[in-house]
Amino acid sequence: MTLTATAKAAPPPVPGPVTDGSSAVRRTWRRLSPYAYIAPFFTLFAAFGLFPLIYTAFVSLYRVELQTPGDMEWRGLGNYTALFTDEFFWTSLRNTFTIGVLSTVPQLAMALGLAHLLNYKLRGRTFIRTAILLPYATSVAAATLVFAQLFGRDFGLINYVLGLVGVSPVDWQTGTVASQIAVSSIVVWRWTGYNALIYLAGMQSIPGELYEAAEMDGASRWRQFVHVTLPGLRPTIVFTTIVSTIGATQLFGEPLLFEGSISGGISHQYQTLGLYMYEQGWGFFHLGRAAAIAWVMFVLIVLLVGVNALIVRRRSRKEAGR
Amino acid sequence: MPICRTVRTSAARARSTGRTLGAVVLAGALLAACGSGSSDSSDEAGGKVTLTVDLFGAFGYKEAGLYAEYEKLNPGVKIKQSDTEDEADYWKSLQTRLAGGGGLADVQGVEVGRIASVTQQQSDKFEDLKRYGADKLEKEFAEAKWSAATTEDGKILGLGTDVGPEAMCYRTDLFKKAGLPTDRAELAQKWATWDGYLDLGEQYMEKAPAKSAWIDSVGSLYSIMIGQEKERYYDASGELIYENNPAVKSAWDTSVEAAESGLSAKLDQWSPQWNQAFAAGSFATIPCPAWMLGYVKGQAGDAGQGKWDIAKLPGGAGNWGGSYLSVPRAAEHKGEAYELIKWLTAPEQQAKLFEKQGNFPSSTGAIEQVADAKDPYFSGAPIGQIFGEAAKAAPVQVLGVHDANVAQQITNALSEVERKGTAPGKAWSNAKKGVENTIG
Numbered sequence A: 001m002t003l004t005a006t007a008k009a010a011p012p013p014v015p016g017p018v019t020d021g022s023s024a025v026r027r028t029w030r031r032l033s034p035y036a037y038i039a040p041f042f043t044l045f046a047a048f049g050l051f052p053l054i055y056t057a058f059v060s061l062y063r064v065e066l067q068t069p070g071d072m073e074w075r076g077l078g079n080y081t082a083l084f085t086d087e088f089f090w091t092s093l094r095n096t097f098t099i100g101v102l103s104t105v106p107q108l109a110m111a112l113g114l115a116h117l118l119n120y121k122l123r124g125r126t127f128i129r130t131a132i133l134l135p136y137a138t139s140v141a142a143a144t145l146v147f148a149q150l151f152g153r154d155f156g157l158i159n160y161v162l163g164l165v166g167v168s169p170v171d172w173q174t175g176t177v178a179s180q181i182a183v184s185s186i187v188v189w190r191w192t193g194y195n196a197l198i199y200l201a202g203m204q205s206i207p208g209e210l211y212e213a214a215e216m217d218g219a220s221r222w223r224q225f226v227h228v229t230l231p232g233l234r235p236t237i238v239f240t241t242i243v244s245t246i247g248a249t250q251l252f253g254e255p256l257l258f259e260g261s262i263s264g265g266i267s268h269q270y271q272t273l274g275l276y277m278y279e280q281g282w283g284f285f286h287l288g289r290a291a292a293i294a295w296v297m298f299v300l301i302v303l304l305v306g307v308n309a310l311i312v313r314r315r316s317r318k319e320a321g322r
Numbered sequence B: 001m002p003i004c005r006t007v008r009t010s011a012a013r014a015r016s017t018g019r020t021l022g023a024v025v026l027a028g029a030l031l032a033a034c035g036s037g038s039s040d041s042s043d044e045a046g047g048k049v050t051l052t053v054d055l056f057g058a059f060g061y062k063e064a065g066l067y068a069e070y071e072k073l074n075p076g077v078k079i080k081q082s083d084t085e086d087e088a089d090y091w092k093s094l095q096t097r098l099a100g101g102g103g104l105a106d107v108q109g110v111e112v113g114r115i116a117s118v119t120q121q122q123s124d125k126f127e128d129l130k131r132y133g134a135d136k137l138e139k140e141f142a143e144a145k146w147s148a149a150t151t152e153d154g155k156i157l158g159l160g161t162d163v164g165p166e167a168m169c170y171r172t173d174l175f176k177k178a179g180l181p182t183d184r185a186e187l188a189q190k191w192a193t194w195d196g197y198l199d200l201g202e203q204y205m206e207k208a209p210a211k212s213a214w215i216d217s218v219g220s221l222y223s224i225m226i227g228q229e230k231e232r233y234y235d236a237s238g239e240l241i242y243e244n245n246p247a248v249k250s251a252w253d254t255s256v257e258a259a260e261s262g263l264s265a266k267l268d269q270w271s272p273q274w275n276q277a278f279a280a281g282s283f284a285t286i287p288c289p290a291w292m293l294g295y296v297k298g299q300a301g302d303a304g305q306g307k308w309d310i311a312k313l314p315g316g317a318g319n320w321g322g323s324y325l326s327v328p329r330a331a332e333h334k335g336e337a338y339e340l341i342k343w344l345t346a347p348e349q350q351a352k353l354f355e356k357q358g359n360f361p362s363s364t365g366a367i368e369q370v371a372d373a374k375d376p377y378f379s380g381a382p383i384g385q386i387f388g389e390a391a392k393a394a395p396v397q398v399l400g401v402h403d404a405n406v407a408q409q410i411t412n413a414l415s416e417v418e419r420k421g422t423a424p425g426k427a428w429s430n431a432k433k434g435v436e437n438t439i440g
Helices: A002-009 A013-060 A079-086 A085-120 A125-131 A140-150 A157-164 A175-203 A207-218 A221-248 A251-260 A273-283 A287-321 B002-016 B022-045 B065-071 B087-100 B112-121 B134-140 B143-148 B172-177 B184-188 B194-207 B218-226 B246-260 B272-282 B293-300 B334-344 B346-356 B364-369 B382-392 B403-420 B424-439
Strands: A060-066 A069-074 B051-054 B077-084 B105-111 B157-171 B211-213 B283-289 B306-310 B319-326
Touching: A002 B051, A013 A060, A013 A287, A013 B319, A060 A079, A079 A287, A079 B105, A085 A175, A085 A221, A085 A273, A085 B002, A125 A175, A140 A157, A140 A175, A140 A251, A175 A221, A175 A251, A207 A221, A207 B184, A207 B382, A221 A287, A251 A273, A251 B143, A273 A287, B022 B112, B022 B346, B051 B087, B051 B334, B065 B077, B065 B346, B077 B334, B087 B105, B087 B112, B087 B403, B105 B112, B105 B334, B112 B319, B134 B334, B143 B218, B157 B172, B157 B211, B157 B293, B157 B334, B157 B382, B184 B194, B184 B306, B194 B211, B194 B246, B218 B246, B218 B283, B218 B403, B246 B403, B246 B424, B283 B293, B283 B319, B293 B306, B293 B346, B306 B382, B319 B334, B346 B364, B403 B424
Parallel strands: B051 B077, B051 B105, B211 B283
Antiparallel strands: A060 A069, B105 B319, B157 B283, B157 B306, B157 B319
């Protein structure tokens, strides 16, 4: 009744006012809709990213076992302080670093070289550019299983080839250096093409005139690479270094599947931090300790990225001052 | 399916009222819910119950044709088995699923090294089989087997499948090439003690074919020796005693001796390399609990037929392994699952499984049935007699919560001695640190 009453009281329904009313709705919608569009990500992030992160911090203060998740025993920072005297933690930290260097440095160097070659006018360029991305598209599991076969001690292809040139078989799984090289090689194989494509994209944004000018000055291809390509690629290189550093710190799938051992070999010789966390959590079922390791890894990554950024900023300031 | 449909309409209504945000989130959640539900319902469409069975290693039910037989006897049931080779991996994923309460099969296998953990820590996560009348079966099983799966307050959490009476498997063709006798009785006499076994190993290595060692790994040597002991890592009161247990020390010392004399092929048990080595002849002997027979057959394949033989174990009888079948609380078809495991562990089926796959029965009735069994794959070895005698003489072992973990750390340390040449003292202290890290 009230509805009809107001309708009567209101001016006759002409198109004008109606569009006015709906345009107000539309305006609010226009203002709010971007939030609605990005909301799914943030909702999912809150549920599957933020909540686990906070919950992990909470769990890391307790003694919790996977077999009896109901009994939580307060430990305060005990899980963290225990890490300082935990030999296995330090081993895995050291391994993470050495495997990180062994995989990241050759990976980025090779990617740079590859990108430089791909930047020339080659026949079937698109095909080659797609092809170098293939290792990246392969699943870690499949790649690692193949590599584990190649690196087999008794029946592996690599030892067979080494045998042809008179090198006695290497126990790729047991030796500390040998096993770390083997694990790194899987990482290098998977990520080189990916980084090469990023470098290639960066190279194509370097103006061609610079190269022409350098060529007029009589600079060789190598000098062009050093004096034109590298400085131009600086931001890209920084980006790939940061991404690879994060990847190396989190390295997990390759060492886990390499031998199927959660302890990273019989004497933890290639156990990374990620793998040690997994061993604590899902091998020994100490969820509290695993959570503490997860947070230490998180802080470590933040620190590494921070240091990276600092170095970059200082260098650019120096260059700006020059 | 109907659930999915109703939800979709409510999602549509939500969108029409303009709350896009809610709809998108809702739809996302629904998609996930519908996706996981639909695969199960399609199985039941034909009126059949699909029982899932999740196992590790080589239980051999499928190979022995037992599933097919059960499906024929119970036309309403279909059995789907999944299998993980390495028990450590299997246990890990089982624990994760038990903690989350999802993804569990109707029937889950449990290794004897874990059964104390189940009865002492997780009795609320598995069905008490007494509810289905399992207490009537008690007399059918060997006493030790039965009591290990019973909790203090009398819950029955698993039905025993096989036990692991121990023997030694060996390759007659390699023995011949190295000039060693191949007769089981003669060998049993020569390796009546572990020293005799190591001596024979040294003789073998002198004339062994290229790339062939005496034993697969010192880890398996250690495992079989520790199986001959009553008390190992825990004492009867549940105290951890492995550090000062002379039985552990003696098994460790003998294994170290074998490693240092270069008798081992330095393989890692359950690894792909180990699997390949069965067919390649990389080792001449392998410690053989009864369940290993099926594994050897699987890995060495038809080409190995008649090349293998079995003799009595040096140093007396022992038991390594054996398993249980359990029904988790979160299983979908508990009643049907119980019927299946009751049938699979009944004497007739255990006897059949032994004759086809070698898994030695834990059912007393079945043990009597198989006394005369012979295995043509292993040169007609009288497996009924060899394993039967070992089963009778094997000690009843004291089981502890972390048995399997302690064993894993010790065999890891032995591999260090074997493969890296680590000094035994250092390796032992590594093992101790490993155990502390595991249990702590």
